Amino acid sequence: METKKLVLAALFISLSAVGGMIKIPLGIASIALDTMPALIAVLFFSAPLAGTIAIFGHLLSTLFGGMPLGPFHFLIALEMGAIVWLFAKLHNINKNWIKWVAFILGNGVIATVPFYFLLSPAFFYASVPALLFASSVNAAAAAIVMPSIIKMTAGRSFHAT
Template sequence: MNIRTLTAAAMFMSLSAVGGMLKLPVGPSSIAFDSFPALVAVLFLSAPVAGIVGAGGHLLSALYGGMPLGPFHFLIAAEMFIVVFGFAKLNEIGIPGLKWLFFVLGNGIIAAVPFYFLLSPAFFFAAVPGLLLAAAGNALAAGLVLPVLLNRKSRDKTCGMH
């Protein structure tokens, strides 16, 4: 990994930490806007590195929230890696509608399924509405920013700027 990629990943992870401070008052205290920077990172980073930003962003958000689910946050971080990685791959392939659906359903419902069995069905059904709201909010924020950055990025390339 070169210094430019490492610096960009650190910047996006820092933005995830800031987004993690913007908590939604539903469910566990780690539901926040920490995914938004990872979704934006797909324009600048490879899928694996964007996935690392998503995983790290969740851990930073969970730390800020007091780690309410304890070691389960490492499972959630792994799930965030998979969801952001998948989002980035769908973005690379050029399937815009599916990448958003994948992120919202993956982050808002599928990632919660292990907790149906690990904690309780009640926890799952209590957490999913907040997770869906947070996933949709993160996706909406990224959906508003990505076209602007994409336009800027393509304009900079045509002007010879990198």
């Protein structure tokens, strides 16, 4: 991996960790802005690398938060990586509305389904509204910032595949 790409990936992972420190209390837990940088990373990286940024960003974010779900966060990190991978794939084929819906439903509902069986149905039902809200906040923040970043980087060779 070339140095510029490595540094930019580390920057997005760091921004995810910082976003994870911004907590908004909600329901059984708090939500954070740790996914927004990974969503923005799709402007610069391939789907697998953007997904990897989401994985490491979530793990750092949850580490700073005290890992309230313990080892389940490794499963959550893999799910987030897959969801951001799908988001990046949809972004790359210009499915602009579908990518946002896929991200919000994927992160807010589908990623929570294993916890229905692993923890309890009550945890699932309590988590879904908060995660849908958190996913919507992360998506909205990324959607607001992305056009400015596209405009600022127009004509530059920042896109790293």
